[in-house]
Amino acid sequence: MDELVATMTAFARTLRAAGVAADHERTQNLLRVLDHLDVADSGDVYWAGRLTLCATPDDLPRYDRCFAAYFGGERAGVARTSTTSVTRHLAAETRGEADGGDEKTAAPATASRAEVLRHRDVATLTEAERAEVHRMLAMLRCGRERRRSRRFEGAHRGVLDPRRTIRDALRKGDVARLRHKRHTTRPRAVVLFVDVSGSMAPYAESLLRFAHALVRSEPRATEVYSVGTRLTPVTAELRHRDPGTALNEVSKAIPDWSGGTRLGEELKEYLSRYSARGAIAVIASDGWERGDPALLGAQMARLARQAHRVIWVNPHKGYEGYQPLTGGMRAALPYVDDLVAGHSLAAYERLSERLAHA
Numbered sequence: 001m002d003e004l005v006a007t008m009t010a011f012a013r014t015l016r017a018a019g020v021a022a023d024h025e026r027t028q029n030l031l032r033v034l035d036h037l038d039v040a041d042s043g044d045v046y047w048a049g050r051l052t053l054c055a056t057p058d059d060l061p062r063y064d065r066c067f068a069a070y071f072g073g074e075r076a077g078v079a080r081t082s083t084t085s086v087t088r089h090l091a092a093e094t095r096g097e098a099d100g101g102d103e104k105t106a107a108p109a110t111a112s113r114a115e116v117l118r119h120r121d122v123a124t125l126t127e128a129e130r131a132e133v134h135r136m137l138a139m140l141r142c143g144r145e146r147r148r149s150r151r152f153e154g155a156h157r158g159v160l161d162p163r164r165t166i167r168d169a170l171r172k173g174d175v176a177r178l179r180h181k182r183h184t185t186r187p188r189a190v191v192l193f194v195d196v197s198g199s200m201a202p203y204a205e206s207l208l209r210f211a212h213a214l215v216r217s218e219p220r221a222t223e224v225y226s227v228g229t230r231l232t233p234v235t236a237e238l239r240h241r242d243p244g245t246a247l248n249e250v251s252k253a254i255p256d257w258s259g260g261t262r263l264g265e266e267l268k269e270y271l272s273r274y275s276a277r278g279a280i281a282v283i284a285s286d287g288w289e290r291g292d293p294a295l296l297g298a299q300m301a302r303l304a305r306q307a308h309r310v311i312w313v314n315p316h317k318g319y320e321g322y323q324p325l326t327g328g329m330r331a332a333l334p335y336v337d338d339l340v341a342g343h344s345l346a347a348y349e350r351l352s353e354r355l356a357h358a
Helices: 002-017 024-034 042-053 059-071 083-099 103-119 127-138 162-172 198-217 243-253 263-273 293-306 327-335 345-357
Strands: 146-155 180-187 190-195 222-227 231-233 280-284 309-314 338-341
Touching (some): 002 059, 002 103, 002 345, 042 059, 059 127, 103 127, 127 345, 190 198, 198 222, 198 345, 222 263, 293 327, 309 345
Parallel strands (some): 190 222, 280 309
Antiparallel strands (some): 146 180
16 A cells, blocks of 8 residues: 555656646545555556546646556557546456466556656666656646736726726726726746756756756746857757757757856856846756856856846756865855756756746
């Protein structure tokens, strides 16, 4: 039972990362339901989760994708068929597995494998494992808390809108009703800098795929730049719906893959041309600065004054005993609000949640 609780709790966490409202209460409901079902039956697990964890029609395709990724690709199409056919198909499948031996634990084993992959360092994955992690990463949905904008919109309640009220009165010859307005809201912007230098080569692709998920979640509130020896904007390339196509376009746009890192000079260029005012600035780098650390420190101070929050994502932070001893990290740390890990899918999910509530 403990293994079942751990598996379904982790599955609910994956769903939340994908944007499904699978909160604690819904997860508890699922566990209560499964207590009365055959958990070795994939159909029972599928429908129990679908009926208890999903809240809106938009959740259903996300649930199907997550279920397929988490419990095995063969379940990917079950939701597109009728309930009866699904139950029959999965029951037959389960019987076939049972006939072949002790395969009743196949689904939990696959789930456990997915859970293990969530915590593996992406630099150590095989090509097949990396593809599986990237598939789960593509399902990541990163919402943002909305902040009040300076702009107004018409509303039934709120402060009086004298301009619209007078305009209506002039047009109709009388004040038919008072007009009101309220501030609009917008998601907080994120500016993400991804280090594509040689020392970050094992992590650059996964970080750019994480960037793709961010851009797809909030297209108008996310900017992405690659940093190495040059500052290169890649937001437009990452807007393509397909992650593979987006990464291909990014690879064509970045001229300094696997070079050195001059983050100080590139932040200086960014701050002279753009602004991070009110945004969450995220720097994904190991801090192996080849330029002057003093320059990096000065630019980090400028960035910290502009940004709402500065988060540094270092893949090595995920290892026990890590110490930020590189010159770049020591220069930047006084101006960093959060130093977080960036080496695994679980680390990217935690970063996504942090951005959602920063």
